[in-house]
Amino acid sequence: MQLPEQQVAVLEAASADEATSVDALAERADLPPETVTGAAFELETEGLVAVEERVDETVTLTDEGADYATATLPEIRLYEAALEAGADEEPVQMGQVIGASGLEGPQVDIALSNYARKGYGTIDSGEITADPDADPSADAEANALEALSDADEAPVDAVDVDADTIDQLDRRGLLERRESTVREVILTERAVTELMAGIETAETVGQVTPELLTSGDWEDVEFAEYNVEADAEEFEGGKVHVLRQMSERVKDVLVGMGFQEMDGPHVDADFWINDCLFMPQDHPARTHWDRFAMEQPSHIDELPEDLVADVERVHREGLGEDSEGYHSPWDEDFARALALRGHTTSLSTRYLSGTQIGEIEPPARFFSVEKAYRNDTLDATHLLEFYQIEGWVMAEDLSVRDLMGTFEEFYAQFGIEDIQFKPHYNPYTEPSFELFGTHPTTGELIEIGNSGIFREEMLEPLGVDCDVMAWGLALERLAMLTTGAEDIRDLHGTLADLEFLRNAEVTY
Template sequence: MKLPESQVAVLNAASATDETPIDRLATEADLKPETATQAVFELRDESLLDVTERESVEYELTEEGRAYVEADLPETRLYRAAVDAGADEDPVQMGQVIGAADLDGPEVDIALANYGRKGYGDIESGELAADPDADAGADPEAAALETLAGGEGADGIDDEVLDQLVSRNLLDRNERTVRTVTLTDAGVTALMEGVETAETVDRLTPEMLTSGAWQDVAFTEYNVEADAPEVQGGKTHVLRQTAERVKDVLVGMGFQEMEGPHADADFWINDCLFMPQDHPARTHWDRFALDVPPIADLPDELVDNVERAHRAGVGEDGDGYHSPWSEDFARAIALRGHTTSLSMRYLSGTEVGELDPPQRYFSVEKVYRNDTLDATHLLEFFQIEGWVMAENLSVRDLMGTFVEFYEQFGITDIQFKPHYNPYTEPSFELFGKHPTTGELIEIGNSGMFRDEVLEPLGVEHDVMAWGLALERLAMLTTGAEDIRDLHGTLADLDFLRGAEVTY
C-alpha cells in the first residue's frame, strides 16, 4: 500500500491498544499539528484509524483568585474579624468589623454579599452578627482555590462550587475538544503487510506538463463531500438593528432625540423624579455610585424647588416625604439607572432652553442597574425613554401611543397593568406575549408625571412618559428566550449569526 508521507508517519506513530491525542501524535510523527490532523481524518476515511472526540474542561485561577489564595476570601476574613470583635455573642457595628478585616475597595461589597449566602451570620441595620457554629476554615470555595492553585486539577471538586467560582470571576473555565486516535484492525494489517511512501502532489504545474513528470507522481485525492470552512461575514448586531428601527419609528411619529451623560448627579437621576433619598433603590446595593468629585453646576433655584417638593410636597394638599434630604447626596455621581435623567434635564430647560407644548422627545441609551442576572435582567441594558408634553393629555393618549409604536414591530397584543411609581400617577406596566413561549413579558413602565415632578421643573403642562426595554422588544421580534443570548459574555453567537436581518 502506498500512502502520502504524512499519512505514513501518522500510521507508524499510532497505537492499536492506547488512545493517542493528535497533538502528541504530531510530535512523535514530527509533523505540524494541522498536517497531522488532516492526515488523521484522511486515514479515518480509509478505515485505517479510529478517532474519538471528548470534551475537556480545564480551570485556571484568575489574578483575583490567586490573590485570595494568599489572603483568604473577603467573606472569610470578615467572619474571622467579626468573631474576634465578639459578634458571635452580640451584634457589632459593621464598620468596625470591616475595618478590622482589612477589606479594601470592592472587597467590602464582595464580603457582604457572600457573608449571608454562606451562613456566616446576619447583617441588619448596620450591625453584623456572626454564627458561632460556622466553620470558615472549611469553606469549600477557598478549598477549591487552594487545590487548583496546587496544580491538582478539578477532579473531586463539586460542580456547583466550580460554577460559583467562575461566576465570581475567580476561575476561568476553558472548554476544548480532545481527539484521540487508535489503529483499526485494517490499519494494523496494512502496517504488517508494509506501507510505502508515495510521492504525491496536490496540484498540476506547467513544469510538470512540459517535462512529463506528471506521469510518475500520485495526485492527492480530494474529498469533494468534505465540509468547507465556514466563513462568518460581518453583520449589524440584532440589538443595533432593533435600536435603529426604534429611532426611525419614533422620528416618524414626530419625536426628537435626547442625549446626555451616562454618569450623572443623583439629583437628575432620582431627586427630580420625586424619589425619596431613603428609598431602597437608592442604596449602594441597587446603584453604581462612582468615587469621583460631586457635580457642582446644578441650577440653584431648581435644587431649592426639588428639595421643597421632597420636604413639603406640592400644592395645598402636598405633604412631601418627611424624610432626610441631603444636597450632598443629590450632587453625588452615579451611573444612571434609567434615562429619565435625560428627560429631567430637557424638561427643566437645562439642555435646550424652555420648551413650549407640544413637544415629543426620546432616547435609546444604555442604563445600569445592580439587578440579579436572569433570563430577563442584565446589569446594563438599553432603555427606550420617551415623553410627550401637551395640553389635556390622558392615559388614553399614552396607551394609543404604545399601540401605534408596537404595531410598527408587528406586536398587536400589548397588555396594560396598573402600577405604582413615585414619579407618575396614574402608572401602568406594559406586557407583550413572547412569540415562542407564549409567556407574557414585561416590556416597559409608564405613566403621567406627577405635579411633584413637574412643578419644581417649571412645567405647567401635562407630560406623559415611559421607559421601555430595548432587549425585551428584541426578544419579542426575534424569538430569543433569554436576554443573555443577545449580548454580554454569554451571548449565543450562533443565534446572533443566524438571526434574520429585519432592518
C-alpha cells in the same frame, strides 16, 4: 499496493491490537499531528484504519482563581471580617466591615454578590449580618479551588469536584474549561494483510510550486488528495456586545415611533435628579445608602433661580387645594449636591424645563438609553450601574390607556406580547404602574419598568401646562427576556459569561 509516504508511516506506526492516539502516532512517525490526522482520514476512506473520536474536557485555574486558592475567596474574607465586627449578634455598617476585610476594587463587588448567595449572612440598607452557623471550611467553591491548585490542566473526570461547582467557578471566571477532540487509530484486518504483503511508497506532491510549473514536472507527479473534512483551527472573532445590540435596536424602534433622543450629564445636581421630580428630600432613596454622592466637586454652582424657588414652593406648600406639599425640610444646599444620577429622569426634568434645548412645545416625544447608578444589593436582577430606557410623551388629554398602548406597541417589536401591569406608587406620577414580563426560560415574572402620568406638582414648576406620560424601563431585563439570560450578571460586570455573550443573539 502503493500509498503516499505519510500514509505508509502512519500504517507502520499504528497497531491492530489497540487504538493509538494521533499524538502518539505523530511522535512515532516523526510527523506533525495535523499531517497524521489527514493521513488517517485518507486511510479510513481506503478501509485500512478505523478512526475513533472522543471529546476530552480539562479544567485549569485562571490567575484570579489561583490567587483565591492561595489566599481565600472575597466572600469568605468579608464573612470573617463581619464576625470580627460582631455582625453575628447585630447588624453592622457595611462600610466598616469592608474596610476591616481589606477588600478593594472589584473584589468588593465580588464579595457582596456572593455573600448572601452562599448563606454567609444578609446585606440590607447598608448593613451586614453574619450567620454564626455558616462554615467557610465547607465552602464548595473554596475547596474546589484548593483541589485544582496543584493540577496544571486536569481532566474533568479525574477531578473530585461536582459539576455544579465547576459551572459556578466557570461563570465567575475562576477556571478555564478546554475541550479537545482526541482521535485514535487502529488498523483493520485489510491493513494487516496489505502490510504483510508489502506496501510501496508512492511519491506524491502536496502543493504546486513555481519549480514544478516552470519545469513541466507537474504533468508527471502524483498529487496528494486534499482532505476537506480535516478540522480547521477555530478563531473567536470580535462581536458587538448583547447590550449594545439591544440598545441600538431600542433606539431604532423608538425613533421609528416618532421619538427624539435626549442626552445629559451622568453626574448631576440632586435638584435635577430628585427635587424636580417632587421627591421629598427626606425620602429613603435620597440617603447616602442609596445614592453615590460626589466628593469633589460636591455641589453645582449654577441652577435657575426662578425654577429653584418654584420647586421649593411646591415641596413646602403643595399645589392647589388638594395638595399640601410635604411639610418636611427643604435645603437648597442639598438640592445643589452632586451625585451619580439614580435614574435618567434627570434628563427629562432638564428637557421639560426648557433648560437643555429650550422650550418644547407639545406634542413632543423624547427618549434616552443611558446609564443610571444605584447602591443596590447585587443579585440576579440588580447591578450597581445599569441602562435605563427613559421616555416621555407631552400632549393634551393623555390617559393610562395611551401609556399602556405605547408599551404594547414597543414590546411587540421584540416579540413580547404578554406584558402585565401592576398599580404602584411614585412621588412624581399619578396614576403609576409597574410593568412585568415573563422570562422565556424560567417562566418567572420579571419587573421590567416603572411608569405613570407626571403629577401637576412636578410639571407646574417646570412650566409645563399639558399632560406628560413617562417611563423608565430596564434595558438589561429586556435583554434577559429576548436572550433567555437568567442572571443579569451574565450580561456585563466582573462575572459576565463570555461564552454566553459570544453565542447570544438579540432577536426581534
